[in-house]
Amino acid sequence: MYRALLILLLLVPLRLGAQDMADHVIAPYALGDRLNDQGVHGLLNSGGGEAGFLFETGPLAPLPGFSGQPINMLVMLDLEGRFIDVRLLAHNEPIFVSGLGEAPLRAFLSQYRGHAITEPLVVGNPYGAGQGGDLVWLDGVTKATASVRIAHESILAATLAVARERMQGISAGPPPRPDPDHAESLNLDALLDQGIARRLSVTNAEVEAAFAGTRWSGADPEGAGDPQGLFLDLLAVDIGPPAIARAVLSPETLAEVQAQSRVAPDDEFILLLDRGRHGLVGPDFVRNTAPDLLGATQDGLPLALRDADILAELHPDLADWQDAARMVLRLDRRLGFDPTREWQLTVRAERQHGMFQPEIGHADLTLPMILPQRFFLTPEGPAPRPAWLEAAHARRADLAVLIAALALLLAGLARQSRLAGHRHYGAIRLGWLAFVIGFIGFWGQGQLSIVTPLAVLRGLMQGGGLAVLLYDPFSLVIWAVTLAGLVLWGRGLFCGWLCPYGAMQEFAHHAGRRLGLPDWRPAPSLGRALLWTGPAALAGLVLTAILVPAHLETTAEIEPFKTAITTHFARPWPYILWAGGWLVLSMVWFKGFCRSLCPLGALLRAGDILRLRRWIPRRAECGIPCQLCRVRCRYDAIAPKGQVRYGECFQCLDCVTIHDDPRQCVPLILAARARRRAA
Structure with missing residues (x-):
């Protein structure tokens, strides 16, 4: 409770009011209505029409940086999922506060402009960006790689949350949660037979075939010496449901995963084991950040994948995998991830061409993942209104x-x-x-x-x-x-x-x-x-x-x-x-x-x-000879002969006031005067 209160107090000064957000909107856009209680606003174009969305990353994806506080940024996103602008609002990252200054971080954020969330945005070496496949490289900040990656993950997580709710029509209702009471006796063979655990084996020859016809063909001497050797032998298991986790984890690691689940109940944990050469992550990987060689997508949109910082010990029954490289990742179900619908885990195989400032090429190896509905509880949310x-x-x-x-x-x-x-x-x-x-x-x-x-x-x-x-x-x-x-x-x-x-x-x-x-x-x-x-x-x-x-x-x-x-x-x-x-x-x-x-x-x-x-009352004397209403009409909507030009009438009722007032209407005045004479 005290921890949650402390985080809340730290977040308060990082939030912007509506007027402050309007001040950050760049022309020709304007701030629209607030769309939800997490500070997402509509973005209007110069004609007042819907043009996109404006939101802060802090409330949507409060990923803590090295200071313990999120890096809060303002994102302008158009209706096609393309970044209009990304701006720094508030942070307490030590490297930028007392070291490099904010300029490098702001320069990094400027690289998002014009890119779309559907593009594979990667923080890393920009060399060969135009020739290294479809990756979009964002040049990181030297000496602040971890902070920049945390900022990158916050931007993607918040943007994907908005995209799933507002751009794809996907319901923002309660996500399915693992059923803690579901009991089932499982082992690795049963998990593989039922498709609960998935395995992807790729030989060096198959990877070489993926690079055929590119400048990176033949750039792997080690693989060329052993074509049938395993480049990747990947075992992936979603260990969110306790019944599955018990089948593959040691009791100590199971307890650690369950403890993290109590702290972050919306996280889904994924166990990865690799017995091939790939090794899951690159040499520059920083724990507790997004893995540099792994990705995930669902419904055509990327998922915010993050290292759970758990050193997994395996169940004794997984004797053949005890020497494998291992990693536990986490996905946030609040950001639209549904483990009961198919999603794709992607492993990127990278190669370099050249000695000085080498060009990077990659091939994606994809493994489909899904879990049966029986392992989850699906809360019944209210039916969404049109x-x-x-x-x-x-x-x-x-x-x-x-x-x-x-x-x-x-x-x-x-x-x-x-x-x-x-x-x-x-x-x-x-x-x-x-x-x-x-x-x-x-x-x-x-x-x-x-x-x-x-x-x-x-x-x-x-x-x-x-x-x-x-x-x-x-x-x-x-x-x-x-x-x-x-x-x-x-x-x-x-x-x-x-x-x-x-x-x-x-x-x-x-x-x-x-x-x-x-x-x-x-x-x-x-x-x-x-x-x-x-x-x-x-x-x-x-x-x-x-x-x-x-x-x-x-x-x-x-x-x-x-x-x-x-x-x-x-x-x-x-x-x-x-x-x-x-x-x-x-x-x-x-x-x-x-x-x-x-x-x-x-x-x-x-x-x-x-x-x-014709709703305005007229008399025979109107216009011939009386001209009072025509003279008094400030819209010039009465013709000289007394007819009302309704196409030019603004319904001010001044002529009606004159028509019914015996002290103003000339015919009424003359008729009253005649009655007095007759009397």
């Missing part, structure tokens, strides 16, 4: 507030005359717009964007589904209400009541009035011309999505929404200038972006064909 339902569940509180607020808004708009006639209507509207900016925009990230319809268009063109829309339930609810609003009222529901950036422009215009700035209204001819800039922008984006989709994210920056709402203006200055400039312009030109260049507004304006009714 991803879209999980997304909705994660935001259930936000969705509840949003749905309640939208219900209140729709109820008010259904009684538009009563709402518009309320004596505090102006304060009610501004209060709602503040809620839209704060909760729907900044908090909920519910700013709708033209990027979503364009993504739907591309998905339909490419034969993809629309299920991706379900992964953002907050915005999906707003989209649903917006589409319903098109049928009931036209574009005004979203543009006038639900757009956070539109609300910011409206507040900017009120600020301009308080500051005494001019209220510029373009001439009717200019105003009509500016209305066409939105459809032109929309057409350009549609053509880009069809013809050059790779440039869509760049051209979509015509919308300032992401800069103002999604990133809170935390972007390079050209984006800030564009988004902030429209807000400044709105101080003198009421909602200028909404009424001109907005491509989403243009799309909603085209959707006016779905509107079923």
Whole structure:
């Protein structure tokens, strides 16, 4: 208990908060939502779409270094499993603290960029990297080999944990555990007959054949002198289940393995014995680190293999193997390893070519491994929710507030005359717009964007589904209400009541009035011309999505929404200038972006064909002769003859307020005056 508490206390200062993680994200990426309780965050691209994952290695793979503390690093991983960046966050490795300094370690981490987790990454000699098979050599740090390898193992273990959970759809449920009560009488012959123990025998001639046609052919004089001699005679036994371990280990080693299992109950131990020339590890191997000549994979992804630092003594019945080279490895079941499904143990045969800075070549010798289910207990985990339902569940509180607020808004708009006639209507509207900016925009990230319809268009063109829309339930609810609003009222529901950036422009215009700035209204001819800039922008984006989709994210920056709402203006200055400039312009030109260049507004304006009714009340005198509503309409959405242009109406209800107010509506004033004369 005290040991666990000490480790926890040591780990606390190594963890980053969400804002600190955001500060480490490199452009053009941005920090997305937190995906689990281990600090894994989504990574967004410049268009706000899913681009990968961001996580610390400390919480996911707390492998202790020489200081006893993990080396904590920040990993940016794209959706293809390729490293975008790896950065050092915190460590206490003595060699880097008081010896070499951090620069060599940071230089080592920079080598991961551009490589993928599916590549065989090896820390070692980089000579011949382009000619030594498919190995990817990472140049280690002289005098700090062990620390660098621990860092390497931490990166791979944490990355594989994320990859298995997020990229392959593999359930992150409870892994199977060895059944301590399973009793079975076994010996080596029974283990081999049932496939529980696996043996791989390779002669020198077979290894030479693997190198045939390469520059390393014939580079093994010892093997050439004894072609039928054993290069590798490997016996591999998974000793995680006690019933198997008792059949191959001495009582003392069995007790040691069981003691380690109590300390690390998620470790699966693998016993390796070799009677050939290979010897399992190279001369530079450091105990308690990843073996340099051994590897493992499952489901096409590498497994984090590590030396268990156990000097195994064998059961007396294994008399023929007493002189074999022996090693006990461990695999962490929490990182996705399942011993009841087939996995592959790989032994690498290496050769050198040349005397000075020799080039390294290798051939992989693979042994499939699997254990029967009867040796394990499989905990029954809860059935996983569909991803879209999980997304909705994660935001259930936000969705509840949003749905309640939208219900209140729709109820008010259904009684538009009563709402518009309320004596505090102006304060009610501004209060709602503040809620839209704060909760729907900044908090909920519910700013709708033209990027979503364009993504739907591309998905339909490419034969993809629309299920991706379900992964953002907050915005999906707003989209649903917006589409319903098109049928009931036209574009005004979203543009006038639900757009956070539109609300910011409206507040900017009120600020301009308080500051005494001019209220510029373009001439009717200019105003009509500016209305066409939105459809032109929309057409350009549609053509880009069809013809050059790779440039869509760049051209979509015509919308300032992401800069103002999604990133809170935390972007390079050209984006800030564009988004902030429209807000400044709105101080003198009421909602200028909404009424001109907005491509989403243009799309909603085209959707006016779905509107079923003319919901704004009109009188015969409206327009002929009364022009009050037209003059007061800041959107210029009322024609000179009094007709409402619903495609340009933002549903501010100012004209409804005038229409129902006997103190403002000119026809009502004249009718009241006539009644008084008649009386």
